[in-house]
Amino acid sequence: MxxxxxxxxxxxxxxxxxxxxxxxxxxxxxxxxxxxxxxxxxxxxxxxxxxxxxxxxxxxxxxxxxxxxxxxxxxxxxxxxxxxxxxxEVCMPDRRGHSVAVISSSVMGNGDDELGKILMKGFIYALSQLDTLPETILFYNGGVFLTTEGSDSLEDLKSMEAQGVKILSCGTCLNYYGLTEKLQVGSVTNMYVIAEKMAGASNLIRP
CATH class of the missing domain: 3.30.110.40 (TusA-like domain)
Incomplete structure (x- = not known):
């Protein structure tokens, strides 16, 4: 053939x-x-x-x-x-913009952690519904809990990944929390790439 x-x-x-x-x-x-x-x-x-x-x-x-x-x-x-x-030709629109979302915690804001988890889940869902999606979402420190097994946000993150959004989780952080084998969406990255992505972003989104 x-x-x-x-x-x-x-x-x-x-x-x-x-x-x-x-x-x-x-x-x-x-x-x-x-x-x-x-x-x-x-x-x-x-x-x-x-x-x-x-x-x-x-x-x-x-x-x-x-x-x-x-x-x-x-x-x-x-x-x-x-x-x-x-x-x-009819193409699927590329909804990605040139912004980078940075998520360093599994909760949003200061105060009650249970409320913070609810707010973070809502934030990621809202992010997935924007007309223009971020080009990359970076997860480090406690943020890596959102990309691993048991996260309530996996469906929304996988939906964005399918539309071309890069989902990157800090490898050092995954290892520190014992989550390296539990990553469910995106790929592992390092601090150099995280710094490079943040430095090159036209806009940083922080919850």
């Missing part, structure tokens, strides 16, 4: 979809596989949506922090997608 590899790293929608369709149209009559390399989950979802619309089998794998491989299979007898102009 012939395979065509398409490098769409750094490309924004609809370019990965257009490149994928062009590659699929070049496959032989008996079919084959188009493997598309992208660097964000928005592109993965758009490619999957295109494949679903065409009735094609597909899967994806994350091979590095900013690298995804999407495999789309075209079989014999299946109609090969026609290449449309970029402006004709």
């Amino acid at each position: 012939r395979k065509i590899v398409v490098n769409a790293m750094g490309e924004q929608c609809p370019i990965p979809v257009v490149k994928a369709k062009k590659a699929m149209a070049e496959l032989p009559q008996e079919g084959g596989e188009a493997e598309i390399l992208v660097d964000n989950e928005i592109s993965v979802q758009n490619l999957g949506k295109m494949a679903d619309q065409k009735g094609l089998k597909w899967n994806s794998e994350k091979t590095a922090e900013h690298e995804y491989h999407v495999h789309i299979f075209v079989g014999e007898g299946q109609e090969k997608p026609k290449v449309k102009a970029a402006e004709e």
Whole structure:
């Protein structure tokens, strides 16, 4: 089975979809596989949506922090997608802005901790409903409890991650609290990256 590899790293929608369709149209009559390399989950979802619309089998794998491989299979007898102009493609909007949210505690504000937990859960939910999502959410110190097993905010955080928001938890903090093996969303980072993300942010959001 012939395979065509398409490098769409750094490309924004609809370019990965257009490149994928062009590659699929070049496959032989008996079919084959188009493997598309992208660097964000928005592109993965758009490619999957295109494949679903065409009735094609597909899967994806994350091979590095900013690298995804999407495999789309075209079989014999299946109609090969026609290449449309970029402006004709319908893309899932990228709702991310250039702000960074910084969460250093599992509670919000000073006072009663039970109230603080309720407020923090509400804050993260509200964050997930914003028209423009933060580009990155950083968790350190007690904030890492929110990204690990037992957190009431996992569903909201996973929803934002699926839309391209980077969820990063301090590795030193996870280790200190014995939570390294309990991380449920996002990835582990270090203090250099945390400092770099904060320094490069156009806006910092702190609960």
